[in-house]
Amino acid sequence: MSVKRVTKKVGPCICLLLAGVLVLSGCGATVVIPDNAATGETATAESAGSRLGYLVADDSQEEEVWPVLAMLQGTAETAVWLPFAARLDVENIDQNPELPNGCEITSAAIALNYLGFSIDKVTLAQEYLPTCEPYWEADPEVEFMGNPQDELAFYCLPGAIVTAVNAYLEDVGSDYVAQDISGAPVEDLYRWVANGTPVLIWATRAFTDPLYNTTFQLPDGSWPYSNSHCLVLTGYDIDTCYLADPMLEVESVDRETFADVYNERGQYALVITEAAAQD
Template structure:
């Protein structure tokens, strides 16, 4: 009887050790998942808000009348795109630059134009900052490595400074106020367009459309690559390649000040 009880206790201790080992391993796996190298998909990146992991499922809400669901879909690649639009790479801003969506979108377009554009180098060498803090349009406000926003004039200045230093003849133009259908046509013709929208393509619930160069919650910048059917093809520096309901993306563009930037 004593031998049987001893064997039972030994088995129980072994089970406890096994459970602790599994829990330790799970904890180690979770810690490892918190650190994702720049350029990798940021599903579990350190500092990546958990709600963004569920972005695709977070759209179950009532939307303004006349629209379908945003219907965000992540895709591996696009077919049918042309020119530089077909060459825009997936660049992920997390975990390297949490407030650098504009910089990563700009770098992606420059890379599609066969330039060796590095987001960190652009911040260090071409991005204008206003140290006095009273210029919120032609200079980046805040810190792209922490918290901040950049409007089209500032990002255009950075892009054109890069192109000038590279000896390129092309220049970016501020297309703010352009009809969205015209922007979509430009992207579909091979010229990718930086578009200011909202993070996760959320409804900003503005009472009326913003004026250009206004700061707003959920401010975000993505690259419009073209149109497939009734869906906008986008490179989002937080999600990679996605498609979004065309009318919904157009609505967001107009609500957020109709701000855009592209090669002239």
């Protein structure tokens, strides 16, 4: 994935260390310090669990101020610059009425159509999505639990969507591929969006508290979610995340709630990119 790198010198600014996050007064840009670039100077922020430094310098443009923190921490050559806001013009698709439990495959159709493919959600579900019935015998890591066209069905995780999307892309002769990026920290999702790639994320309906079905267990012994939901992250700014929601319930959510639910749900995420653009 390409990243924007800036070598322009900037003027002095004030740096504070608050709970492991370096902050400079004002507002400007965000610096992501890669995990493999940690030095003695970055150890405090890393040990606090933060990979973000927030930069602000008076009388400077956004692209001018971001290297300051990186230089202070000795990582100017490897820091990744992110804008404070990014928004993709993604057209939403309603999963209903055809796919009452098809949020994951509909989200895939949303992302594919944004990337210029012409595929409808039902075709993608019927011809490419691996399914298993009865749903209580399914492994959501590899197949959909039931049939997304049925009212009584459950969900799948990124593995099943990767299988479906890559089968479709192979059929149309595309060099795009679906990539499971589960486990990515939330700021990495913003990085994908800032580079023009919408991200499928697993959360809960309307970002509510998780609910579970206790009538059967998954292969790993856990209870299945009864309000699992897949949406497409299409943008963010300093306060808000923007989404294409196949259930048409939410268009945006505050960043703290987004991060909390994404992390609690297991950090499941997926992107569709050209093979050469994979991270």
